[in-house]
Amino acid sequence: MSDWESFGKYLGEAYLRYSFTKGTVGEVDFLIDALGLDSSMTVLDVGCGPGRHTLRLAELGIAAHGIDLSPEFVELARTAASAGATFEVGDATALGFDGCFDAAVALCQGAFGSLPFDAHQGRVSDPQHLGGDLAVLDGMRRAVRPGGRIAVTAFNAYFQVRWLEDTDRFDAATAVNLEETELRDPLGAVRPVTLSTTCSTPRELRLMFERVGLVVDDIWSVSPGEYRRLAPTIDRPELLVLAHRPA
Helix, strand or coil, rough: CEEEEHHHHHHHHHHHHHHHHHHHHHHHHHHHHCCCHHHCCCEEEECCCCCCHHHHHHHCCCCCEEEEHHHHHHHHHHHHCCCCEEEEEECHCCCCCCCCCCEECCCCCCCCCCCCCCCCCCCCCCCCCCCCHHHHHHHHHHEEEEEEEEEEEEEEHHHHCCCCCCCEEEEECCCEEEEEEECCCCCCEEEEEEEEEEEEEEEHHHHHHHHHEEEEEEEEEEEECCCCCCCCCCCCCCEEEEEEECC
């Protein structure tokens, strides 16, 4: 199992049993305040999975549209959807929106950080090539209106190296961590998998956002379900980047 489509097809609704999915309410409530969202605005949720953040936004009266590569996850989201929440199957590296949203989010490595490593994405010798995570960020920039806000979480490279476990293999050349673990499907069947996550430093994230034309407003250290305004540290697993598209 090496791609997000297979991941979603195997896990299905069992994805929502994992502990990291239980902090949705707190995460969304924090972002509404941090991004200045209200019921007059629209939000794009990139790599939405089964739609937990999109659905929470809609519950609070903020129209939200989720996009994910997994048809199974999108179908789960549509089944749970109420007014104000819409979903579609799509590729986060090829977003086709043009100034349609007031804000865009990519949370819990649903799109950013979970892609196969693209060795070309950072080469200044090929400035027109935007692969991997850079393509996701560029699509999010285009998707929001001038002045629109963006929030992205990325796995913290400092945390990963400091707390490396026996089941992890961290590649220092690419900052990709490979985790040997098990997944359980909705019926409880177990499958061993290798999960790949690209890790980042605050400096690297700032440079990536700036390269695609986004202005970074803040970078905070966070944990799933516990988003707070904390300066970057080596003790929390994720980094939350807030940025905006210049007017």
